[in-house]
Amino acid sequence: MCGPRRDAVAQSARRSRLRYNRGASGGLMTVAPALPLFGHTNAQSAFLAARDSGRLHHAWIIQGLSGIGKSRFALRLAALQLGAKPISEDPAGAPASDPVMQKILSNGHPDLKLIQRQLNDKGNLKQDISVDQIRELNAFFSLKPALGGWRVGIIDALDELNTSSVNALLKTLEEPPANCLLFLISHATAPILPTIRSRCQTLRLRPLALEDTQSVLETTEMENPVELASLVRGRPGRAEELAGGKVMVASSAAQSLVKSLPSANEAQLSHAILCAGEDDQTFSAFADTILNWVSEKAVEEPVWSEVWFEGQKIVSAQKSLHIPADQAAAKLVTQLQSAFANR
Incomplete structure (x- = not known):
């Protein structure tokens, strides 16, 4: 086969x-x-x-x-x-x-x-x-x-x-x-x-370096290889899954959200949840971007490791229990807000 x-x-x-x-x-x-x-x-x-x-x-x-x-x-x-x-x-x-x-x-x-x-x-x-x-x-x-x-x-x-x-x-x-x-x-x-x-x-085997990731995407003739290389985080095999326009928008919304926290306003929060909640793929891209940011933050502040684990639970539950993407995104955003409020 x-x-x-x-x-x-x-x-x-x-x-x-x-x-x-x-x-x-x-x-x-x-x-x-x-x-x-x-x-x-x-x-x-x-x-x-x-x-x-x-x-x-x-x-x-x-x-x-x-x-x-x-x-x-x-x-x-x-x-x-x-x-x-x-x-x-x-x-x-x-x-x-x-x-x-x-x-x-x-x-x-x-x-x-x-x-x-x-x-x-x-x-x-x-x-x-x-x-x-x-x-x-x-x-x-x-x-x-x-x-x-x-x-x-x-x-x-x-x-x-x-x-x-x-x-x-x-x-x-x-x-x-x-x-x-x-x-x-x-x-x-x-x-x-x-x-x-x-x-x-x-x-x-470890995730690829950014340069190697971009090289893979270029050889497979993916569009926007530079932007995609940043999105897939060393996992070029996910490129086709994440290459759609709405997926890129969801990742961009996640990046904007973490930059605005802890003082994000209601409009910013609603926009992030709306972009992430389109479907499972947009939620996956949104969650990956959020959790990658949290993991990097945990390197300098280990207390953020707990936030990462809690976020992973939300992602796992969304997949296993088929929770609607918008509900899972709202939970993830709320959890992130709480993490900032408690620190």
């Missing part, structure tokens, strides 16, 4: 390749990596060091916030392990013309298995990765590599496993087959069981 996240990575690779390979006159330039690396160099170096040592662990957790490039990172390492050849100093920087990379980008490599949530009969993503999918992965690992060398699996993401699929996964982690490598992507939205973490090595 070629899931939505896999499609997004492949489409990003195609757009990136076109942009990198064409000069100002439209002529072809030097061939570029199909999946360029932006940030995450320390994590890649840690994996390469283990690989070069000859003692490569069989399972790796790739952990970090959503939208920072974990799926792309895993595909790069999978391609490397399956024999893709780099065309630059980047060991995992294989071009799209590489035979291994071609098969990976087209979801046609027989020794790579990607596990993601599947679609239900109505065309919507299922809530969990099923136990049957993990059993398919276990069966895949029990076979010999079709092209020689290794078999590689990617689970995207650990956060979406249910109890049964976790138990099925543990069987492979406890008795790993030879020449098999497993990448487990974690968005850090759900705790990783100690029984899983203890059997894996962990690579922690």
Whole structure:
């Protein structure tokens, strides 16, 4: 199956390749990596060091916030392990013309298995990765590599496993087959069981620097890359979600609000809530901007950490309980006002 996240990575690779390979006159330039690396160099170096040592662990957790490039990172390492050849100093920087990379980008490599949530009969993503999918992965690992060398699996993401699929996964982690490598992507939205973490090595990926974020957005030909780079806060994968005009307005309203506090007037407060309350996306952008500001404030004044946690509770409740965006925005603004009043 070629899931939505896999499609997004492949489409990003195609757009990136076109942009990198064409000069100002439209002529072809030097061939570029199909999946360029932006940030995450320390994590890649840690994996390469283990690989070069000859003692490569069989399972790796790739952990970090959503939208920072974990799926792309895993595909790069999978391609490397399956024999893709780099065309630059980047060991995992294989071009799209590489035979291994071609098969990976087209979801046609027989020794790579990607596990993601599947679609239900109505065309919507299922809530969990099923136990049957993990059993398919276990069966895949029990076979010999079709092209020689290794078999590689990617689970995207650990956060979406249910109890049964976790138990099925543990069987492979406890008795790993030879020449098999497993990448487990974690968005850090759900705790990783100690029984899983203890059997894996962990690579922690951080949000990208502003310059790297802008570079990603430029290669994917997003409009307003400079403005979007500031909005997504090191998570370029969220750009399409936040690129709409009303979302940008909601973020701008949040920035204006925090600048006006604690003396914001009723008109400013009403405008902020109105902009944030359009829908779930506008509330998400509004809340992200507010909470990022609070987290920065907490660095100098630790008492603001409690404000951040309370704000996160509002955001989580809005998602899980389907609270209307305008009501959640009003709660967040009220909480922020109270925080200033009590300090």
